[in-house]
Amino acid sequence: MPSMRDIQRRKNSIQSTEQITKAMKLVATVRLQKARTKAEEAKPYFEKMYSTINSILAHSYNPGSKYLLPAGDKKKAFIVITANRGLAGGYNANVVKLITKNDEFTPDNTIIYNIGKKGREILNRNKFEIKADYSDVVNEPIYRDAIEICEDILKDYENGEFGELYIAYTKFKNTVVHTPELLKILPIGGKDELVNMTGEENVSEADKITFMKYEPSEEEVLDRIIPNYITSLIFGTLNEAVASENGARMTAMDSATSNADEMIANLSLLYNRARQSSITQELTEIIAGADAIS
Amino acid sequence: MENTFKLEITTPNRMFYEGEIHFLELNTTEGEIGIYKNHVPVTTVLVPGVIKIYEDENESKKAVIHSGFVEILKDKVTIMAQIAEWPEEIDINRANEAKIRAERRINKEGEGIDMDRAEAALRRALARIEALK
Numbered sequence: 050m051p052s053m054r055d056i057q058r059r060k061n062s063i064q065s066t067e068q069i070t071k072a073m074k075l076v077a078t079v080r081l082q083k084a085r086t087k088a089e090e091a092k093p094y095f096e097k098m099y100s101t102i103n104s105i106l107a108h109s110y111n112p113g114s115k116y117l118l119p120a121g122d123k124k125k126a127f128i129v130i131t132a133n134r135g136l137a138g139g140y141n142a143n144v145v146k147l148i149t150k151n152d153e154f155t156p157d158n159t160i161i162y163n164i165g166k167k168g169r170e171i172l173n174r175n176k177f178e179i180k181a182d183y184s185d186v187v188n189e190p191i192y193r194d195a196i197e198i199c200e201d202i203l204k205d206y207e208n209g210e211f212g213e214l215y216i217a218y219t220k221f222k223n224t225v226v227h228t229p230e231l232l233k234i235l236p237i238g239g240k241d242e243l244v245n246m247t248g249e250e251n252v253s254e255a256d257k258i259t260f261m262k263y264e265p266s267e268e269e270v271l272d273r274i275i276p277n278y279i280t281s282l283i284f285g286t287l288n289e290a291v292a293s294e295n296g297a298r299m300t301a302m303d304s305a306t307s308n309a310d311e312m313i314a315n316l317s318l319l320y321n322r323a324r325q326s327s328i329t330q331e332l333t334e335i336i337a338g339a340d341a342i343s
Numbered sequence: 344m345e346n347t348f349k350l351e352i353t354t355p356n357r358m359f360y361e362g363e364i365h366f367l368e369l370n371t372t373e374g375e376i377g378i379y380k381n382h383v384p385v386t387t388v389l390v391p392g393v394i395k396i397y398e399d400e401n402e403s404k405k406a407v408i409h410s411g412f413v414e415i416l417k418d419k420v421t422i423m424a425q426i427a428e429w430p431e432e433i434d435i436n437r438a439n440e441a442k443i444r445a446e447r448r449i450n451k452e453g454e455g456i457d458m459d460r461a462e463a464a465l466r467r468a469l470a471r472i473e474a475l476k
Contacts, residue, residue, distance in 0.1 A: 091355045097423055101386065101414060192355045196425060264373050264387040273372075273388040274412055277425065284355060 067309035074302035123212030131168030141167035195284035219293035227293035442468035
């Protein structure tokens with residue numbers, strides 16, 4: 050049986066770990082709320098954007114935007130959104146698995162735009178080429194980050210470096226359910242391939258007007274709006290990823306805290322037993338000593 | 344009231360403006376346009392610049408819009424801007440500095456990626472300065 054001091058030491062160390070996991074859980078809860086409100090605020094903007102592109106694509110038979118071209122056999126590009134920090138359960142690994150566990154995507158035919166240090170580590174280990182890294186935006190994504198990332202990526206797209214663009218991120222369903230997802234963004238084959246992040250189908254008023262004009266032309270309006278659309282997609286997925294990250298961390302830290310509680314309870318029991326047995330032993334020794342003298 | 348229409352300006356961060364207005368002035372890629380009620384339905388692309396919102400017939404509010412597009416319907420106009428600012432929110436010193444920096448970069452460099460960015464930055468700075476005039 051371990052000594053009382055050993056047990057006491059273990060118990061103390063677990064108690065201080067529990068304090069850390071508890072604090073991390075609280076921080077994650079606050080950050081989760083923040084990311085969620087941010088995602089909510091961006092929603093009306095995204096919805097309008099979505100419905101505008103939707104109605105252009107629906108009304109024009111063959112709009113010739115450069116973003117609608119078929120991909121051919123060019124490389125595939127991925128925006129991979131993970132976290133900068135671990136201790137969030139399987140959050141980081143699950144996102145990267147979308148790419149590494151899919152046989153279609155090999156290091157030779159993919160380009161990675163990475164957001165999040167943890168993802169970069171795993172991708173590096175699997176020998177994927179990382180074209181650019183934007184890990185510093187994850188903590189507090191702002192819209193300007195999304196604008197810059199989108200500009201860089203679209204420049205590469207226009208230079209023909211890749212033909213398809215995907216986003217690998219974690220979709221936020223609710224506080225406990227988040228699923229890793231792969232979204233195809235470019236090229237947009239038609240209105241069915243548009244990504245509707247809000248999940249709400251609302252017919253825009255423009256849809257009802259068949260004589261809506263586009264100036265200078267449908268193509269040019271599309272060419273200008275699609276980058277905005279991709280930017281808001283990146284921004285939206287970033288916010289959802291941050292929300293999921295903190296949700297995952299909250300769940301992980303919650304179970305860590307309850308595990309610590311359980312261990313402390315077990316150790317307390319063990320400690321009390323050890324204490325009792327040492328008292329019993331002392332008593333026996335005293336009595337035995339007194340017996341020997343008399 | 345019969346001559347007013349609804350104006351909505353949305354940005355990713357907030358609903359920037361919502362209200363009934365008389366007249367609206369915009370800078371588009373096709374030039375400056377003014378909108379009254381019952382305009383022909385048009386969707387068009389905006390360039391960075393100042394828009395003027397006439398809530399009354401004579402008085403106007405200014406705002407700066409940086410890149411975006413506008414959907415004009417008969418009784419409703421929706422502006423989707425990546426960034427929108429009121430003149431009060433603009434720091435004139437920063438805008439002036441940004442203008443000088445952008446001009447320097449344009450003069451120094453030939454062509455390429457930075458040129459586009461510098462030009463965009465210059466246009467933004469000019470729009471901001473104009474809004475404060």
